[in-house]
Amino acid sequence: xxxxxxxxxxxxxxxxxxxxxxxxxxxxxxxxxxxxxxxxxxxxxxxxxxxxxxxxxxxxxxxxxxxxxxxxxxxxxxxxxxxxxxxxxxxxxxxxxxxxxxxxxxxxxxxxxxxxxxxxxxxxxxxxxxxxxxxxxxxxxxxxxxxxxxxxxxxxxxxxxxxxxxxxxxxxxxxxxxxxxxxxxxxxxxxxxxxxxxxxxxxxxxxxxxxxxxxxxxxxxxxxxxxxxxxxxxxxxxxxxxxxxxxxxxxxxxxxxxxxxxxxxxxxxxxxxxxxxxxxxxxxxxxxxxxxxxxxxxxxxxxxxxxxxxxxxxxxxxxxxxxxxxxxxxxxxxxxxxxxxxxxxxxxxxxxxxxxxxxxxxxxxxxxxxxxxxxxxxxxxxxxxxxxxxxxxxxxxxxxxxxxxxxxxxxxxxxxxxxxxxxxxxxxxxxxxxxxxxxxxxxxxxxxxxxxxxxxxxxxxxxxxxxxxxxxxxxxxxxxxxxxxxxxxxxxxxxxxxxxxxxxxxxxxxxxxxxxxxxxxxxxxxxxxxxxxxxxxxxxxxxxxxxxxxxxxxxxxxxxxxxxxxxxxxxxxxxxxxxxxxxxxxxxxxxxxxxxxxxxxxxxxxxxxxxxxxxxxxxxxxxxxxxxxxxxxxxxxxxxxxxxxxxxxxxxxxxxxxxxxxxxxxxxxxxxxxxxxxxxxxxxxxxxxxxxxxxxxxxxxxxxxxxxxxxxxxxxxxxxxxxxxxxxxxxxxxxxxxxxxxxxxxxxxxxxxxxxxx
Amino acid sequence: xxxxxxxxxxxxxxxxxxxxxxxxxxxxxxxxxxxxxxxxxxxxxxxxxxxxxxxxxxxxxxxxxxxxxxxxxxxxxxxxxxxxxxxxxxxxxxxxxxxxxxxxxxxxxxxxxxxxxxxxxxxxxxxxxxxxxxxxxxxxxxxxxxxxxxx
Ligand code: FES
Ligand code: FES
Numbered sequence: 001x002x003x004x005x006x007x008x009x010x011x012x013x014x015x016x017x018x019x020x021x022x023x024x025x026x027x028x029x030x031x032x033x034x035x036x037x038x039x040x041x042x043x044x045x046x047x048x049x050x051x052x053x054x055x056x057x058x059x060x061x062x063x064x065x066x067x068x069x070x071x072x073x074x075x076x077x078x079x080x081x082x083x084x085x086x087x088x089x090x091x092x093x094x095x096x097x098x099x100x101x102x103x104x105x106x107x108x109x110x111x112x113x114x115x116x117x118x119x120x121x122x123x124x125x126x127x128x129x130x131x132x133x134x135x136x137x138x139x140x141x142x143x144x145x146x147x148x149x150x151x152x153x154x155x156x157x158x159x160x161x162x163x164x165x166x167x168x169x170x171x172x173x174x175x176x177x178x179x180x181x182x183x184x185x186x187x188x189x190x191x192x193x194x195x196x197x198x199x200x201x202x203x204x205x206x207x208x209x210x211x212x213x214x215x216x217x218x219x220x221x222x223x224x225x226x227x228x229x230x231x232x233x234x235x236x237x238x239x240x241x242x243x244x245x246x247x248x249x250x251x252x253x254x255x256x257x258x259x260x261x262x263x264x265x266x267x268x269x270x271x272x273x274x275x276x277x278x279x280x281x282x283x284x285x286x287x288x289x290x291x292x293x294x295x296x297x298x299x300x301x302x303x304x305x306x307x308x309x310x311x312x313x314x315x316x317x318x319x320x321x322x323x324x325x326x327x328x329x330x331x332x333x334x335x336x337x338x339x340x341x342x343x344x345x346x347x348x349x350x351x352x353x354x355x356x357x358x359x360x361x362x363x364x365x366x367x368x369x370x371x372x373x374x375x376x377x378x379x380x381x382x383x384x385x386x387x388x389x390x391x392x393x394x395x396x397x398x399x400x401x402x403x404x405x406x407x408x409x410x411x412x413x414x415x416x417x418x419x420x421x422x423x424x425x426x427x428x429x430x431x432x433x434x435x436x437x438x439x440x441x442x443x444x445x446x447x448x449x450x451x452x453x454x455x456x457x458x459x460x461x462x463x464x465x466x467x468x469x470x471x472x473x474x475x476x477x478x479x480x481x482x483x484x485x486x487x488x489x490x491x492x493x494x495x496x497x498x499x500x501x502x503x504x505x506x507x508x509x510x511x512x513x514x515x516x517x518x519x520x521x522x523x524x525x526x527x528x529x530x531x532x533x534x535x536x537x538x539x540x541x542x543x544x545x546x547x548x549x550x551x552x553x554x555x556x557x558x559x560x561x562x563x564x565x566x567x568x569x570x571x572x573x574x575x576x577x578x579x580x581x582x583x584x585x586x587x588x589x590x591x592x593x594x595x596x597x598x599x600x601x602x603x604x605x606x607x608x609x610x611x612x613x614x615x616x617x618x619x620x621x622x623x624x625x626x627x628x629x630x631x632x633x634x635x636x637x638x639x640x641x642x643x644x645x646x647x648x649x650x651x652x653x654x655x656x657x658x659x660x661x662x663x664x665x666x667x668x669x670x671x672x673x674x675x676x677x678x679x680x681x682x683x684x685x686x687x688x689x690x691x692x693x694x695x696x697x698x699x700x701x702x703x704x705x706x707x708x709x710x711x712x713x714x715x716x717x718x719x720x721x722x723x724x725x726x727x728x729x730x731x732x733x734x735x736x737x738x739x740x741x742x743x744x745x746x747x748x749x750x751x752x753x754x755x756x757x758x
Numbered sequence: 759x760x761x762x763x764x765x766x767x768x769x770x771x772x773x774x775x776x777x778x779x780x781x782x783x784x785x786x787x788x789x790x791x792x793x794x795x796x797x798x799x800x801x802x803x804x805x806x807x808x809x810x811x812x813x814x815x816x817x818x819x820x821x822x823x824x825x826x827x828x829x830x831x832x833x834x835x836x837x838x839x840x841x842x843x844x845x846x847x848x849x850x851x852x853x854x855x856x857x858x859x860x861x862x863x864x865x866x867x868x869x870x871x872x873x874x875x876x877x878x879x880x881x882x883x884x885x886x887x888x889x890x891x892x893x894x895x896x897x898x899x900x901x902x903x904x905x906x907x908x909x
Binding site for chain 1: 773774777778781784785786788790791792793794795796797798800801803830831832834839843846847850851852853854855856857858859862864879881884885886887888889890891892893894895896897898
């Protein structure tokens with residue numbers, strides 16, 4: 001539960017707003033925060049926080065200032081959350097100014113991941129807006145000495161209906177600032193029909209600036225007197241410097257100094273990797289100096305890690321019984337009877353985030369205080385990690401959040417910001433740490449490699465009577481616990497334990513795998529490999545049974561119902577299952593819409609052209625995707641059209657939502673076609689866009705049509721859910737076009753020129 | 759001493775002649791519109807105009823830029839919104855925005871040399887500009903819209 005309070009006086013004392021501004025703060029109670037701490041073994045201290053923090057201020061000049069406490073990485077959240085508040089306040093959007101919040105536990109979790117900002121804060125923003133509106137109404141009614149019921153808020157003014165008198169929000173701010181906050185029971189929300197901004201297209205707050213080249217990303221942060229640094233990290237996770245010769249590096253013009261960064265104490269968590277930093281007068285000199293470093297490494301035990309060997313190990317594990325995560329009926333008994341059994345194995349390699357802006361941070365360390373400017377998804381993690389490693393108080397770490405030049409989960413981990421803080425302390429000046437593209441690709445927190453094994457027993461019509469699925473991947477929790485080998489309920493709940501099919505005998509398992517590299521969250525995380533396996537296997541079974549994949553998948557989903565997950569540890573993305581159950585009716589509907597809009601019934605497969613579909617629920621949003629593909633004689637792929645239907649419940653800004661799903665199709669194309677990080681002797685083999693290629697304009701889907709299902713259901717996520725169904729839909733389309741079934745990603749490794757005649 | 763013009767004003771530089779123009783613009787001049795994305799000419803985030811041609815500033819050394827007339831996105835914006843920027847705004851192209859200055863500079867150069875680019879022309883001209891957020895469909899539409907506007 002949130003408590004809204006009037007902090008006008010306090011905020012004025014802090015000098016942030018002018019005297020006489022109406023300022024409302026919100027304190028976020030522990031329950032919500034604890035629910036968000038899933039998958040984190042950090043012993044999150046954010047629970048016990050009751051102090052309010054500012055969310056909205058109305059200045060006497062009429063400016064409405066709304067705080068964006070989530071990070072902007074391209075999803076539009078810095079616009080859409082304030083928009084919800086502005087709508088409820090009936091503020092004029094042109095007079096709204098957005099302030100980006102610094103890291104502060106009083107905002108509750110600011111970790112912008114998990115596609116949950118709208119879901120988590122929609123109600124808070126509305127309550128704040130409604131509270132401020134009522135206080136302005138009360139102030140106006142008092143001034144006119146009329147009953148409040150005769151007054152109405154209308155676009156930045158309060159109107160007295162019988163007389164037509166008006167007072168602007170600015171004129172009322174000071175009077176309102178001395179009023180008590182109305183009780184929650186007095187709040188009246190606008191009916192959705194009266195929404196001014198929600199559900200309409202409002203251009204992003206930063207749109208024009210971006211097009212003029214003006215906004216400040218982390219890469220553009222600058223403070224006076226700062227030096228530039230670039231860090232040579234140990235090539236193998238856990239490696240250390242044996243010896244270093246930095247003479248040549250120091251002779252590069254502009255290079256000032258080299259600084260050793262200590263290796264981390266396992267588990268690695270968010271600590272820097274260690275290594276040798278070159279500090280210089282500009283980025284280029286720092287890069288040059290690094291190339292001249294002569295370092296001998298002690299690579300440590302992870303030197304034996306080889307991704308090809310590891311793949312075979314994961315596969316072998318997936319063929320053996322694993323830990324049972326969900327079970328219904330008796331799978332073994334059905335399999336023992338024999339009959340028609342189908343088995344398949346799938347594999348998805350490590351994936352890198354490769355946001356266009358590599359990790360970067362500026363830090364200024366003075367005395368026992370640090371100020372940081374960085375593109376981070378989680379400013380409080382920056383504070384906590386720096387504080388913990390440098391032995392200072394988290395309150396003494398100020399983290400300014402710049403715009404993020406893409407993030408996709410990488411920038412939830414603050415290792416690079418910690419480097420900047422340590423280097424600033426070492427050289428006594430502000431320091432900007434710039435990761436090169438090569439650093440970004442080689443030293444990522446990769447999306448986990450995974451091997452999946454599936455087995456089904458089919459009845460006479462090809463419908464599964466029994467279904468077994470086993471997934472093996474090194475878990476993200478290995479960042480925090482050295483011995484972690486099993487996936488947590490959160491990641492197994494990403495498209496695995498929550499399989500929505502109507503099958504009487506069902507077992508879901510997880511195999512053990514130890515990590516030898518940093519594993520992290522990447523746009524939709526475990527959903528990527530789980531949806532790939534499940535939706536590919538469903539397509540295989542449809543073909544094996546001679547049935548239309550659309551009709552077959554609808555049959556697998558079964559009748560509209562709430563999937564019963566009793567007895568399954570299923571965190572449901574931190575949402576309550578009662579409020580956000582798995583509703584197969586919604587799942588069916590998105591699939592039917594995508595199929596219908598794409599013209600599925602009229603499709604023509606073969607001869608190098610193919611259509612594929614997939615449907616998946618993640619981040620409590622339902623998505624179905626139909627992909628059309630053309631494969632030429634050389635095996636080159638073109639994707640002329642994608643149709644995606646989305647049920648994300650209530651949608652704040654449909655333009656942002658559409659853009660997220662268009663982008664997800666391109667992101668999915670990257671995963672499916674070329675996404676692979678490989679490791680030899682413990683070191684990542686890729687370095688830049690020549691060996692970790694991303695789709696270019698001609699390789700991306702030519703046209704992605706997004707259909708948003710009108711819904712009054714509470715809002716779901718939109719940043720991530722587009723990726724999981726795209727990848728299997730594309731591979732299913734490739735099968736329809738070529739007869740080649742892709743079970744191991746990426747497609748680039750499969751020779752599609754050898755297609756079977758249609 | 760290397761002399762060049764940046765957004766119309768004369769500059770002189772006496773540092774490492776091998777330093778790429780990108781870092782000179784950013785670290786020395788404080789012009790942050792051109793971005794670092796790969797440093798090796800593979801992503802287009804650093805695109806500027808030299809004598810009107812789209813050029814990767816990350817692989818253009820200062821000595822190669824000697825005597826050049828360099829225009830960055832800031833230089834384009836000095837004269838009010840360019841039709842390409844306008845159509846970028848109208849079609850809501852950017853997501854994170856990091857690649858967009860490079861995309862816009864590339865698109866302006868394309869339209870300066872080709873008033874009515876076909877899909878193929880667009881594919882070729884924009885092939886060097888990566889957008890990790892995946893805004894390509896809108897980039898294509900915005901280029902076409904800008905072309906129509908100017909026609
Ligand atoms: S930074 Fe110049 S092309 Fe990538
Ligand atoms: S808009 Fe983010 S990389 Fe292009």
